[in-house]
Amino acid sequence: MALFLEFVIAGLLCIGLFAILGLVLVLMERKVSAYMQIRLGPNRVGPKGALQTLADTLKLLSKEGLTPRGADRFLFNLAPFVAMIGTMLLLAPIPFAKGFQLWDINIGVLYISAVSSLAVISILLAGWASNNKYSLLGAMRSGAQIVSYELSAGLSIIAIVVLTGSLSISDIIASQADGWWIFKGHLPVWIAFVTFIIAVTAETNRAPFDLAEAESELTAGFHTEYSGMKFALFFLAEYINIFIVCAIGAILFFGGWMPFHIGNWEGFNRIMDYIPSSVWFFGKTFFLIFVIMWFRWTFPRLRIDQLLNLEWKYLLPISMVNVLLITLVAILGWHF
Amino acid sequence: MLEEIGKTEEGDLIINIGPQHPSTHGVLHLVITLNGETVKKVEPHLGYIHRSIEKMSESLSYRQFIYATSRMDYLSSHINNHGCALCVEQGLEVEIPERAQVIRVLMGELTRIASHVLWWGALAMDVGAITPFFHAFRERELLNDLMEETCGARLTMNYMVPGGVMFDLHPNFQRRVHEFISMFKSKIGEYDELVTNNAIFINRMKGVGYISREDAISYGCSGPVARASGVSCDIRKLYPYDIYGKVQLEEVLDDGGDCYARYIVRMKEMQQSLSVIEQLIDNIPSGDHMAKTKAVLKLPKGEYYSRVETARGEFGVYIVSEGKMTPYRIKYRSPGFSNLSAIDHMARGQKIGDLVAIMGSLDLVIPDIDR
Amino acid sequence: MTSEALKTAITALLPEAAFEDGREWLNVRIEAKDWKAFAERLRYQPGLDFDYLFCLTCVDWPAHMDMVYHLTSTVHRHTVVVKAKLEREDPAIDTVCDIWRTAEFHEREVYDLFGVRFNDHPDLRRLLLTDDWKGWPLRKDYEDPVNMIKL
Incomplete structure (x- = not known):
């Protein structure tokens, strides 16, 4: 039982880390690119655009996942x-x-x-x-x-x-x-x-x-x-x-x-x-x-x-x- | 799965590049035959933005048809307008005030820089570097701003009219051009650092899309594309119009014939344009900005042809007049059309990535090709 | 070569050629059937070397059509305008795309918009318009009740 619980906790942590890292890294990429390209980057959603990737994730979640006919x-x-x-x-x-x-x-x-x-x-x-x-x-x-x-x-x-x-x-x-x-x-x-x-x-x-x-x-x-x-x-x-x-x-x-x-x-x-x-x-x-x-x-x-x-x-x-x-x-x- | 669609008998893939594709910069449609990564054939399909400006112009007056030409090569609309104005002026036989001539040349060269800067960014984007595009837009924005002050437009200028230019210069014009010159001079070194001297970029450009001098002439190439193959074809130099005959201007030639040569030619042309602007900006003669012309223009019966050097090459306007208020027939010789026709010749046997680099180095503007 | 010298050289090439007074350049009027051979001589004869075809178009007149070729030489820097008269019913002329490669696209464009057939053209299809387009839009008698607005 303890082993099983450990499994669940580790799995949840992994998935959580996965999601958080994704959000952070995408934001970082956009900010870094903006800095190199003399732009501001995302700056509307949340403080300094920090929630931008979260909003993007929500958008992607609500989109239809198409499968092409010939696929x-x-x-x-x-x-x-x-x-x-x-x-x-x-x-x-x-x-x-x-x-x-x-x-x-x-x-x-x-x-x-x-x-x-x-x-x-x-x-x-x-x-x-x-x-x-x-x-x-x-x-x-x-x-x-x-x-x-x-x-x-x-x-x-x-x-x-x-x-x-x-x-x-x-x-x-x-x-x-x-x-x-x-x-x-x-x-x-x-x-x-x-x-x-x-x-x-x-x-x-x-x-x-x-x-x-x-x-x-x-x-x-x-x-x-x-x-x-x-x-x-x-x-x-x-x-x-x-x-x-x-x-x-x-x-x-x-x-x-x-x-x-x-x-x-x-x-x-x-x-x-x-x-x-x-x-x-x-x-x-x-x-x-x-x-x-x-x-x-x-x-x-x-x-x-x-x-x-x-x-x-x-x-x-x-x-x-x-x-x-x-x-x-x-x-x-x-x-x- | 792929058997039934898009394969030739030899088993090569047929791929559509465009009409919606990131690197065609518009609605160009290339049908390419691929053997693995190697391009075997490129077949342009045109007409996605064909508006038949030639047919439209047949029912427009000599003052009106010029506005349509801004919509052809929208990146050098000043120069297109210039070519049309010159053609109509041939028939009007008016003396263009020197001030108007200087303003036209100044605007033309500023447009050339704006166009080449955009091309520089777009080419870099085609070969995979996105940052230069934004840096290019920073400079282009300044030019757009200063043109907006004078012409009221940022893209389709419609500033040059038969007899001169439509309005006089904005009082800020000279100051802002000076500001631009000093800013641009420092940035052009940055361009070299970021792109020109980059080893990956040089490898992507050198030896790619070669076209020999003879082929460039035969394909009717003009502008930087032809000059990079060693064809002397700068209209500003060979058949000077307005006051180009009086300014110091060097024709930039290169005999590389590949994408890198085309790149270098355009980079040097920006310097040349800058030098022309520097020669003229402090010496704009005073006087009228437009010659007196009649309210309704009529060209005497006959044929008129004028050629100007746009950012992409030789732009020709051929007017057949019957002496009426509207032209009987107008033909626009657009530089991009002829340059594009050489793409199959350039890209055969090269990789698919090279094809994109070649498209970038040709500096295609699709409305200019389709008209 | 000056206009006068060109005139003599061209008359020697093709005695039937007629000259029209152009404003800037020498205008030569020829028969459509002579065009191919004449073009070859213009391109390859030493002293003429018209290697750059910078404009190729067609003009639709009420009774006939004119093919107009603007040629220049990158060696001697002289320019000539060649015109050939075509019938309005089924206009046809020899292609020159084996002499000047740029002609291939320009001729396709003229075929597309004027309906001029170019004999021996390797790939004579519509270029700008869709393949199933009916009619030749740049002809003066072209009517399109849907897309053309008459003022």
Whole structure:
């Protein structure tokens, strides 16, 4: 019974977090883009437009969820749920604060790599089942893109795993108690971090890698035919995905909830510990989210062949060599 | 599922880009044949905004028909009006006051900047960067404001009439143009930082949509599209009208022939327009803004043709007159129409993303194509 | 080339060509059947090199139709206007879209609005109007009781 209750509470928390994160991130995206585009952004509903996304959600809820006549009804309606479930599963091993983790699995990093691959299935489902040529093109692009960029993302995660010697997320965070990997790990970790950011931007279908949607080419890509709440689920899943990959980036490179510590400066470290660990975690994550949003509102989109060239000709060889470098660093103990 | 619809015999996909599509900037309809991501054929279907302005103009007087031309290329309506006014003036044989000539050229160049700025933002949006569009509108807004003061309109100006311009300049005009010049000069460097020097942007533009010099001539391309292929075709330079003969103006040429060359040509043209404005703004001669013309205009029997350089290229007005109050036949040679006809040639064998970049680099204005 | 020199060169090409006094440019009137061969000579003969067809249109007169071609040379910068008279009943002329590629679209437009058939045109369909449109709107005798408002 207690186990069941725990299940319910955890599930409700997950869904609540999912919804709140969606609202916050969409608002943040709109405010960030407005700031970069010399606009004000939403500013009418609620204080400074804070309730705008809530109003948008209500609108989407009340809209009719159309299914095109030629579509494969079952797969078409299944796709947004696959997207959402895949994303929700990823929330499990993420520690939001010290000791606040749903599931500290010993292969946490592997779990995340594996489950995040599910996202591509929902996009392919949506694109195929829509019976729309724009959707199909978008889905096929997305398939090629996510499968390719997963390699680089995986290899840059491996870089940290090599340094830590553990796949467990709590171990990875614990290993950064005397300084974050981004500071301890010299150049190879920097390279791993840059590849990671590029690869996850591509994996989440964000500009400049938003070829699956590619508004100016494919109108809305794989979700062209979706409307109402089904569209909202895709939209939400995209933003939660961004949150999750940024959280992982923060965990691997910036120590997750671990405060800013410098080697054995006891006094300094103790002062840093006064800042709650959740603040550290969300601060780092939202900083990375801001960076990814910054990309979106600055860069033009790549072309599909350039996108694949970038991965297979540049990122993948670089990250492979980088893994060797990191191994060297780890074996010789050159890191701090 | 896709078997029954929209496939060629070879199994290529046929896709409709438009008439409602984010990157056609209007109601252009392109039927494209796709092999995977590669474009095999582009077939424009026109006419979604065809209003038959040529037929309408046959029943409008020589003062009235000019207003219809503002609705063709709405981004350079001043220059369209200018072309029509010049054509009617050929038959009237009136001396246009120098003040009116200077005002016309000034307005024309301001329009060119406004149009190119909008194109810059729209092109960036076509290749996926949304922010430049808003920055472009910030500058365009200033221009619209200062034109509104003088012409009373922001888009369809209807300011140039046979014999000169309709009203005199607003007293604020010179000050606001000076303000604009100093503001724009600082912003144009920002444009380069944001877009021109961006590696992704350069990769998207270089080598895309190539058209050779010979093909550009054969397809009747004009304006920046032709000049980017090395065709010298600037009407302002070759057949100067009004006081273009007296101002310092360099024709911007490039021999790249691709989207990037077209981009660079337009960026440099903005600088040239700015220099023309700087030469003229402090030297507007005093005097009348309009020559005396009769209340009812009649052109002597004959044919009249005038050409002006709009932001998109060569705009021609061909009037056949029977000596009546209304023209017997009017033909508008619109630059976008000929430029669009080359799109199939440019886009074949390129990716679908390139097609969008090519459309952006052609700077299509659909009402100008359909008329 | 000046107008006079052009006149001599064109007379040498096509003795039947008649000249009309144009205001700005030399106007040449030819027979529709001579057009294709004449166009080829205008385009490719050294010294003429009329490579830029900047305007192609048609004028509907009460008794006949005139095809009007505005040609210029980007090499020599001279311009000529060629006109060819067509019958009002079933007007037809050879296409020149293999000489000047821009003619393909312009000829489709003229076909669409005037009903002039262009022989050997690769793709002669309506361009601006819908495929099932009846009549040729820019002809003077075109009537459309629904869409045209008579003042």
